[in-house]
Amino acid sequence: MAITLTQAFLKNFLGNSPNWYKQLILTFLIVNPIIFYTSPYLAGWLLVAEFIFTLAMALKCYPLQPGGLLVIEAIAIGMTSIDHVMHEIESNIEVLLLLIFMVAGIYFMKNLLLFLFTKLLIHVRSKTNLSLAFVCAAAVLSAFLDALTVIAVIISVAVGFYSIYHRVASGKDFSAEHDHTEDSKIEPLSEEQLEDFRAFLRNLLMHAAIGTALGGVTTMVGEPQNLIIAAKAQWGFIEFFLRMSAVTIPVLICGLTTTVLLEKTKSFGYGAKLPDKVRKILTDYDHYMDAKQTKQDVAKYYIQALIAVWLIIALALHLATVGLIGLSIIIFATSFCGVTDEHQIGRAFQESLPFTALLCVFFAVVAVIIDQHLFIPVIEWVLTFEGRSQLAVFYLANGLLSMVSDNVFVGSVYITEVKEALLTGQISREQFDLLAIAINTGTNLPSIATPNGQAAFLFLLTSTLAPLVRLSYGRMVYMALPYTLVLTTVGLIFTWLFLPQLTDFLYSTGLIEHHAASAVIESQIH
Structure with missing residues (x-):
């Protein structure tokens, strides 16, 4: 017709x-x-x-x-205007370069990552212990590396696991070429196992994503807005960590406890076990890879391990911007592992470039938020509070806005407004320091409620892995809900009730020192 x-x-x-x-x-x-x-x-x-x-x-x-x-x-x-959109993109060029180059760099290390995580998955049979391992690993790495990098690693590993099982469930052997996005050739008896495996991977992905938030809030290099806040407050690495620890350490403990409870109670979609058949397939794959390894393969593992060490050192010491470090990984990994074909290299960029384009669209939305003054009424209302109430309201306001917008944008807007209040004499330097902590914890913790709150969560949602394991926006919000409630509540309690006393204790022990308001004023002048 x-x-x-x-x-x-x-x-x-x-x-x-x-x-x-x-x-x-x-x-x-x-x-x-x-x-x-x-x-x-x-x-x-x-x-x-x-x-x-x-x-x-x-x-x-x-x-x-x-x-x-x-x-x-x-x-x-x-x-908004195209000039403002360009300004927002230019201001976030490091994030874009990170996505373009770092995610591609991780692609060239996937063999080593799959080798190590397969060993971990096979030998750690307790799902609770495995979940804790993923949360802790993601938290530690995110404290020194970028959360997007950590999520890229986890996604690469999960795609590897999924493709191994999917290949076997489709009746092929480990060496066969296979499209793991096509379910039509899955054996009928494998469909239920595949759903269980998807649930298992969703659990690990969400635990790891939460881990990036738990670790990212603790140090000045954990999230982009942390660096902005530290610069405005004139804090170094150790001082930032100590000041935040009054809130972040209790939150970390409660976050890990939540992981255990979710796995034990099997609530909110957690507690899925690795099916025995899948474990056997992964074990067989591990034996298959061990048996077929050549000296050349072992040499590649050593090269990739050395590159991983370089990655950690370079990021921890800030030897270059994250994106350029990622570019160096691509160059090292391809040069020393024999990847010289343009088409092979091109595959590494398939995962990151669509999200990079999406992030540019998101920055345009941020430009609209600024030009239409959408957050101004909230900011002006928050500044009317004083003392402890101001800390609590700042924390909650930052959290709510970060659920809607980008937490980097929210954090930078609020710390700029608070610094202006200090420069004009509206608040003391002591209150400024406390508010800086409230802004940092407020943008990092409640923002896990939605995928658009944190770039790492959004990257996971829009990755090629999300539809494979049936990880939708609504499911991410649902699975993050218990963490959101616990982390937000604990963060609020310690910000509102205990932060001033714990900060005074740090002053009394000499671990941190009082800053004069003049230091911030001088930095503003320069």
Whole structure:
């Protein structure tokens, strides 16, 4: 039957996405200009809500296309300018370079990572202990490395596990070429096992993602906004860690306890066991790889291990920006492991480039938030509080806004406003230091509630792995909920009730020193 040109257009628009989704995006595009010319402020919040909706529907349609259309229209009607979007992209160029080069660099280390994590998965039979191992490893690494790098490692490992089982369940041997995204050839008896394996991988992925938040909040290099806050407050690495420890150490303990309870109670989608058949397949794969290893393969493992050491040292000492360190990994790994074909190298960038483009769209949404002054009423309201109440309100306000927007943006906006309040004499230097802690913990902890709160969570949601293990936006929010409640509550209690006393204790022991307000003023002048 012949179709009209309009029907053909609608069929092509957003490809295989559901018709109701296509119609809704078109409705957004029609309604937004009308609302903008009536109320720019309301239109700004509506655009934010629509963009979050496209993230929530990531399994129906990759958010780049619908989100990009909404942002292009927003620029066209004047909600923000292309110059401001470019400014936001330039301000976050290190994050973009990290995604382009670091994630690709991790791709060239996947053999070593799969080898090590397969050993871990086979020998640690307790699911609770394995979950704790993933949380702790992600936390420690995120305290010194970038959370996106850590998540890239975990994704690479999980894809490796999934493809091994999927290959065998499709009736192929370990050496066969295989498309692990195609389920049509899965043996009927394997489907239930595959669902159990997907649940198991979802557990480990979410535990690791939470671990990046637990570790990322503790040090000045853990998250990008931590560096901004440390610079504004004139804190060094050790001082930052000690000041935050009044909140971060109790939060870490409670976070690990939550991991144990979730696995023991098997609630919120946790507690999935590794199916025995899958364990046997992974064990057989491990034996197969050990048996077929050549001296050349062993040499590659040693090279990749040395590169991993270089990665940790370079990131911990900040020898270069993260993206350039990632580029060095690509060069070292390909040079010394014999990868010289352009097409082989190109595969390494397939995972990161779509998300890099999506992040540029997200920065355009941030530009809209700034130009339409969406957060200004909240900031002005928060600054009306004083003392302990101000600490609690700052913590919660940062947390709520970080769930909606990027926590780096929220943290940088708030610390700038607080520094301005210090420079104008509205607050003391002691209160400024306490508020800086509240801002850092507020942007890092409650933001785990939604994938758009933290770049690492968003990267996981939009990765090629998420649809394979059925990890949707809603499922991520649901699985993060118990962690969100525990970490947010514990962080609030220690920020509100105990932070001033614990800070005074650090002063009395000489572990940290009082700063004069003049130091911040001088830095502002310079």
